[in-house]
Amino acid sequence: MTQLRKARRLTLVQLSERLTEIGRPILPTGLSKIEHGERGLSVDDLVALAAALDVSPEQLIDPAPITLTVETVIQ
Template identity: 50%
Template sequence: MPNRPVEIGPAGLHTARAIQRLRLVRGLTQHQLAVRCTALGRPMANTALSRTERARRRCDVDDLVALATALGAPPASLLLPLPSVSGDDRRGY
């Protein structure tokens, strides 16, 4: 029986968007961020980063820590949703 890929859930989708958003805020290209992760000891190609940001590739814990460090942010900031400006959305994702 062939393996079926595991669907990326709401937390994974949020994390993918948060990585991209923070990368753009920092003014980094995907290539630059991938180079930073590699320099931190977590080799990452910019194609892997692109797939992560588009939620086509899972972001494991080691990737998350390297990405957060390379972005100068705590890992939790990539996991937890930002508070809603309007306060209307209490779902968290």
């Protein structure tokens, strides 16, 4: 998740704001804990995070390296 968030140039605060906008608020501290493996995720959280990062839930689960195109980074 950290790699995706940083590739999209989002801070934890900005990602938290996106999650709030889509109706699944997670505080920046909660997001930090998720990124550091200190907090688990519900399926609803996973789906919301995927939507906020504009990826599929599978991309958050699969540890395969992420390849971004220039178009993805610019968006």
